[in-house]
Amino acid sequence: MGEHFIKDIEIKNFKCFDNFKAEGFGRVNLIGGKNNVGKTAFMEAVYVNVHSDNVQTLLYSLLRIKAFRDTLDILDDMNKGKEVFSKDAIEFSNHIYTKSNINKMLYEIKEENGIKEYIFEFKNQNIKVNINDFSFSLQYVENIRFMDNLGLNKSDLKKAFIAVQIRDKEEIVYKYINDFDKDVLNFKIIGGDIPQCKTVDGVYRDLNQFGDGLKHFISIICSLYECSEGYLFIDEIDNGVHYTKLDLLWKVILTISKEQNVQIFATTHSAECIESYVRVAQKINQYDITYIKLTEIEDNKRFLGVRDFELLEDIMEDGHEVRGW
Secondary structure, three states: OOOOOOEEEEEEOOEEEEEEEEEEOOOOEEOOOOOOOOHHHHHHHHHHHHHHOOHHHHHHHHHHHHHHOOOOHHHHHHHOOOOOOOHHHHHHHHOEEEOOOOOOEEEEEEEEOOOOEEEEOOEEEEEEHHHHHHHOOOOOOEEEEEEEEOOOOOOHHHHHHHHHOOOOOOHHHHHHHHOOOOOOEHHHHHOEEEEEEEEEEOOEEHHHHHOHHHHHHHHHHHHHHHHHEEEEEEOOOOOOOOOOHHHHHHHHHHHHEEEOOOOEEEEOOHHHHHHHHHHHHHHHHOOEEEEEEEEOHHHOOOOEEEEEEHHHHHHHHOOHHHOOO
């Protein structure tokens, strides 16, 4: 297991998690549970934790999460000429605390005697900033990515594909794409920022013409290379992917994540996706995986059960339904 991998985490005051602890994570971690139980929120908390090296990286992660959740509202504000991200935009979160085996962060807002301060704690560093002195600047961490169920936008896909090119992995990516869709030969960024696929008739077409499944698949492959020695978070990992392609999806994820030493957290609602996950791991001897079941119990508390590969394998062989845990 990579030294940078999250093995345990404590979460306080983050969305639906008031006081929450979990441990036992592997290299690849698939998260299941009912709607609105907090699967995405859990991933977001882990994302914030690994992103919190300093004020600028923390703010980037908080605003990135807000952008994913409020995409339509942000687009509406932009159309109305409103400022989308301002100092007020970070105040949707307050008194967040996360602590893992690799990082610790606290972010809260305090106001006394009419003076408002932002308070940050990172590992052994404590920072207090008066709101009037606050510099609203962001810092992106190249090998940490949170991908929503729509895949990457053009700008992010371009950055991810550059990572593929730097590592000379284009031919591997083309092969996986052709395995996914026999009518598609390769993928390129043409004209500066236009993602396109070349079909068997020799014509390049905009990636958006091929449907959500192929875009999602390509986004995942490229992100795996971009997040080398880092972390990849994928919401609804099987979105748009036909069940007959799930084994290919998991083969790609398990193979490249091991090669590039990437820790993955992903969500799903699909029993077929879970079954494929275990089946492929067995076939290619990838055992550093977990299935995480998030459950809401009494008093709005959450319980997270982590099942390693051995227990997963036993349960599947006994014919139990994983989603029913």
